[in-house]
Amino acid sequence: MSSGIRQRQLWAHLGWQDIKQRYRRSVLGPLWITVGMAVTAAGLGFLYSTIFGQDPAQYVPYMTVGFIVWYFISGCLSSGTEVFIKNEGLIKQLPAPVMVHVLRTVWREFLLFLHNLVVYLGILAIFQPDVTWKIISVLPAFALLLLNGVWVVLLLGVASTRFRDIPPVVTSLMQLLFFMSPIVWPIEILEQNAGPRAWLAQLNPIYHYVDIVRAPLLGEDQSMHHWWLVLAFTAGGWALALLVLRNYRSRVSYWV
Incomplete structure (x- = not known):
């Protein structure tokens, strides 16, 4: 772990080269990330x-921030399943810790996150949401997103390298997870229409990760239970990831 860091x-x-390579020879380069998010926010927000x-x-600020956080989470999930498989050549030829590839992936997703944050x-x-001093709590929220991104990518990477059926399973579940999370639909609508069953939303971890970032950015009050659950x-x-790293890091090069 420490050697990789x-x-x-x-x-x-x-990580930065990954982004530059993706938009090589394009006019706007990585700015296409920001443009894509802006078009999505404008079109789907008003719809x-x-x-x-x-x-x-x-609603538009609510949905936009939800999308920004979701893109980071979904990026870590989808990239995590391929982090070692796609880097097979580097893993076999470059004598570097496996954490280098994990941190490269999370760093790339965080750079995309910063582009979307524009x-x-x-x-x-445009909309001037009522942002207050509570916005400073978004800094530890960002830190928690990064910390969770690392262990998610590490666990999915090791598991997907050993069991090749995991990547398509994760891909199939991501769309369902998106629609079951309060990203495009406000949680208040669920509470109004579902009544006592609305508590089921609390079982969705994505809800809590999105809320600790979205609430301070929009100047909204939030319950501390979101923070406790995310912690x-x-x-x-991390406990599980460190256990997996200790026991299986030496096998990754054989599994790929």
């Missing part, structure tokens, strides 16, 4: 605000 120049460079009968001035600044200028997921995930 110390090689930050390597994984940071590789779903009409469907749900919501005020666009409140759209939030545009939302601030519990973080501690449990």
